[in-house]
Amino acid sequence: xxxxxxxxxxxxxxxxxxxxxxxxxxxxxxxxxxxxxxxxxxxxxxxxxxxxxxxxxxxxxxxxxxxxxxxxxxxxxxxxxxxxxxxxxxxxxxxxxxxxxxxxxxxxxxxxxxxxxxxxxxxxxxxxxxxxxxxxxxxxxxxxxxxxxxxxxxxxxxxxxxxxxxxxxxxxxxxxxxxxxxxxxxxxxxxxxxxxxxxxxxxxxxxxxxxxxxxxxxxxxxxxxxxxxxxxxxxxxxxxxxxxxxxxxxxxxxxxxxxxxxxxxxxxxxxxxxxxxxxxxxxxxxxxxxxxxxxxxxxxxxxxxxxxxxxxxxxxxxxxxxxxxxxxxxxxxxxxxxxxxxxxxxxxxxxxxxxxxxxxxxxxxxxxxxxxxxxxxxxxxxxxxxxxxxxxxxxxxxxxxxxxxxxxxxxxxxxxxxxxxxxxxxxxxxxxxxxxxxxxxxxxxxxxxxxxxxxxxxxxxxxxxxxxxxxxxxxxxxxxxxxxxxxxxxxxxxxxxxxxxxxxxxxxxxxxxxxxxxxxxxxxxxxxxxxxxxxxxxxxxxxxxxxx
Amino acid sequence: xxxxxxxxxxxxxxxxxxxxxxxxxxxxxxxxxxxxxxxxxxxxxxxxxxxxxxxxxxxxxxxxxxxxxxxxxxxxxxxxxxxxxxxxxxxxxxxxxxxxxxxxxxxxxxxxxxxxxxxxxxxxxxxxxxxxxxxxxxxxxxxxxxxxxxxxxxxxxxxxxxxxxxxxxxxxxxxxxxxxxxxxxxxxxxxxxxxxxxxxxxxxxxxxxxxxx
Numbered sequence: 001x002x003x004x005x006x007x008x009x010x011x012x013x014x015x016x017x018x019x020x021x022x023x024x025x026x027x028x029x030x031x032x033x034x035x036x037x038x039x040x041x042x043x044x045x046x047x048x049x050x051x052x053x054x055x056x057x058x059x060x061x062x063x064x065x066x067x068x069x070x071x072x073x074x075x076x077x078x079x080x081x082x083x084x085x086x087x088x089x090x091x092x093x094x095x096x097x098x099x100x101x102x103x104x105x106x107x108x109x110x111x112x113x114x115x116x117x118x119x120x121x122x123x124x125x126x127x128x129x130x131x132x133x134x135x136x137x138x139x140x141x142x143x144x145x146x147x148x149x150x151x152x153x154x155x156x157x158x159x160x161x162x163x164x165x166x167x168x169x170x171x172x173x174x175x176x177x178x179x180x181x182x183x184x185x186x187x188x189x190x191x192x193x194x195x196x197x198x199x200x201x202x203x204x205x206x207x208x209x210x211x212x213x214x215x216x217x218x219x220x221x222x223x224x225x226x227x228x229x230x231x232x233x234x235x236x237x238x239x240x241x242x243x244x245x246x247x248x249x250x251x252x253x254x255x256x257x258x259x260x261x262x263x264x265x266x267x268x269x270x271x272x273x274x275x276x277x278x279x280x281x282x283x284x285x286x287x288x289x290x291x292x293x294x295x296x297x298x299x300x301x302x303x304x305x306x307x308x309x310x311x312x313x314x315x316x317x318x319x320x321x322x323x324x325x326x327x328x329x330x331x332x333x334x335x336x337x338x339x340x341x342x343x344x345x346x347x348x349x350x351x352x353x354x355x356x357x358x359x360x361x362x363x364x365x366x367x368x369x370x371x372x373x374x375x376x377x378x379x380x381x382x383x384x385x386x387x388x389x390x391x392x393x394x395x396x397x398x399x400x401x402x403x404x405x406x407x408x409x410x411x412x413x414x415x416x417x418x419x420x421x422x423x424x425x426x427x428x429x430x431x432x433x434x435x436x437x438x439x440x441x442x443x444x445x446x447x448x449x450x451x452x453x454x455x456x457x458x459x460x461x462x463x464x465x466x467x468x469x470x471x472x473x474x475x476x477x478x479x480x481x482x483x484x485x486x487x488x489x490x491x492x493x494x495x496x497x498x499x500x501x502x503x504x505x506x507x508x509x510x511x512x513x514x515x516x517x518x519x520x521x522x523x524x525x526x527x528x529x530x531x532x533x534x535x536x537x538x539x540x541x542x543x544x545x546x547x548x
Numbered sequence: 549x550x551x552x553x554x555x556x557x558x559x560x561x562x563x564x565x566x567x568x569x570x571x572x573x574x575x576x577x578x579x580x581x582x583x584x585x586x587x588x589x590x591x592x593x594x595x596x597x598x599x600x601x602x603x604x605x606x607x608x609x610x611x612x613x614x615x616x617x618x619x620x621x622x623x624x625x626x627x628x629x630x631x632x633x634x635x636x637x638x639x640x641x642x643x644x645x646x647x648x649x650x651x652x653x654x655x656x657x658x659x660x661x662x663x664x665x666x667x668x669x670x671x672x673x674x675x676x677x678x679x680x681x682x683x684x685x686x687x688x689x690x691x692x693x694x695x696x697x698x699x700x701x702x703x704x705x706x707x708x709x710x711x712x713x714x715x716x717x718x719x720x721x722x723x724x725x726x727x728x729x730x731x732x733x734x735x736x737x738x739x740x741x742x743x744x745x746x747x748x749x750x751x752x753x754x755x756x757x758x759x760x761x
Contacts, residue, residue, distance in 0.1 A: 077570060092631070104630020
């Protein structure tokens with residue numbers, strides 16, 4: 001039901017779905033598989049979707065591939081947590097390590113637009129010092145990027161998505177005013193604000209990628225609260241409704257339900273195109289350049305499973321680092337019951353934020369930082385927290401669930417340190433395409449645990465001082481995945497350079513959260529999009545110099 | 549346990565601007581599934597329904613949510629989560645193995661299948677599973693506590709809280725597209741949201757909830 005898009009591709013025969021109109025189509029350029037296109041891009045989320053748009057607008061020929069479906073939210077998205085799992089990547093993966101990850105929901109996406117179709121829209125900039133955390137802060141690794149340059153690209157993305165945010169942001173160097181006004185706070189966000197004020201730290205309205213005023217065919221957000229199940233009104237500025245239509249308009253072709261299985265190389269050591277599965281058969285698209293943008297699990301999976309006699313350890317892997325340094329940001333929470341009615345199901349889930357512990361280095365017994373935000377889990381997500389962390393069932397669970405409308409909570413996006421033992425590798429088991437599935441190994445280190453402990457103490461106090469009762473902490477949750485194909489200055493210690501270009505194979509690129517050397521304490525999507533915009537500019541400059 | 553939201557029914561909003569057509573189709577289909585197994589054997593089904601009654605004891609004054617059938621359909625359609633711990637078999641196998649192992653534990657300690665023993669004894673066995681205290685050849689290496697948290701409780705509770713009857717109990721607004729909400733502050737309620745019964749004012753809350761729509 002409502003799943004036609006999952007069964008037959010829509011981006012073909014010279015047209016593509018227009019996600020902003022019921023039953024709408026837009027004309028789309030089509031390339032032949034024997035046409036050697038300038039760029040074949042695998043993945044159409046925050047990295048690949050943005051890059052496809054920028055490269056097409058710069059005049060390059062571009063074909064984008066995505067394993068997921070091309071949805072029209074207005075007619076195909078229900079207000080329902082269960083049904084909307086159709087947006088998640090639910091192919092099998094095997095998880096182990098001391099802290100096996102839970103995948104498939106908040107940290108995955110399988111659709112044109114990737115996980116931006118169901119992300120929580122939180123659009124934060126990195127703290128500048130994080131790009132040189134090894135040199136300036138004493139941990140992790142330095143990025144080969146300059147924060148002042150990133151600041152300009154952040155501004156470009158914030159404008160492109162019409163981010164709704166405050167007039168003045170309390171942390172970091174000056175930034176321009178956000179393009180759209182901040183959203184009204186809900187009661188859950190006011191609990192955060194009151195707590196911060198009582199604890200003596202700043203807070204802010206969260207800069208969000210959902211519009212607070214009309215924009216083209218996007219109406220202002222109506223605060224329906226199902227954001228992480230997909231936005232059915234198109235207020236959310238996902239890649240599906242922003243970068244992708246722009247890309248198609250500029251001449252890119254996007255192929256949905258197209259699963260990439262292997263990147264081909266020639267005797268000279270260059271990539272020549274992508275093998276992909278679509279409409280019941282394996283196909284091959286020739287390309288002068290291939291960009292892998294499948295996110296921190298699928299990107300290394302594709303690079304590793306493209307191994308051949310010339311590159312026996314996988315493509316771009318002379319450093320041995322493909323798949324390593326996986327960083328799953330911690331996502332722990334403190335929850336409490338308020339006397340007031342909160343009804344946190346109304347509005348975007350994280351309307352208020354504090355980055356105090358991202359920008360303050362004193363009073364910490366750990367490296368790195370964290371932001372925390374107000375929360376609004378819907379019933380299924382909430383019962384999963386209650387049962388998963390407290391082991392409640394039976395009458396005890398029903399009594400706890402009954403307090404749903406009085407709950408408030410604070411949840412971190414926490415920095416974790418890069419560790420080579422945290423990795424994505426190939427398992428023996430095969431998926432339905434005959435491709436080896438990913439084995440994801442994950443363990444927190446002592447520093448990660450110390451950060452979580454600090455955050456849970458602080459957030460519990462912050463709830464307590466505003467009158468919350470029955471406070472408990474959730475210690476087992478993670479969110480965004482990054483790392484696994486890090487960028488750097490040295491081919492021995494990184495997979496790609498600052499331009500997201502592979503050290504080993506000059507016409508192979510990686511453009512997604514995989515390139516992060518460190519992860520910071522903010523949601524990564526804005527940074528991924530900023531890097532994609534920068535990469536496009538660099539490619540245009542290199543092409544003009546003849547060095548592409 | 550007195551009702552906190554007496555008379556509130558999310559389904560009363562079905563024809564309002566809080567429900568778009570895709571939502572109506574999805575919820576209608578979920579509310580009309582036959583309460584019978586398609587995937588599980590009759591023996592597995594009896595064990596599963598008995599487990600559901602203990603994990604989510606349902607009130608007697610309304611039609612029960614067919615939790616076991618919702619779990620069964622997840623198996624029929626093989627709707628997986630997107631990962632499994634290395635110690636676990638695939639979803640369908642995990643359920644088949646776990647149900648058989650629980651039934652075997654009931655027969656070993658009480659001489660009867662799980663569904664036929666008293667509720668208090670069922671709870672003791674479920675608690676033992678949750679604590680990882682059940683083991684034996686039937687488990688074939690699958691850790692009992694992991695099966696309990698990652699499969700049994702996870703799937704049963706996800707099924708229950710996908711049903712509108714559970715939303716009524718907790719006062720959740722339910723589907724909300726395209727109307728959404730307007731009143732966001734503390735203790736503010738849009739007229740299409742549930743009214744909470746304050747002690748001694750249950751009748752007034754019931755009357756107000758009958759107007760929600």
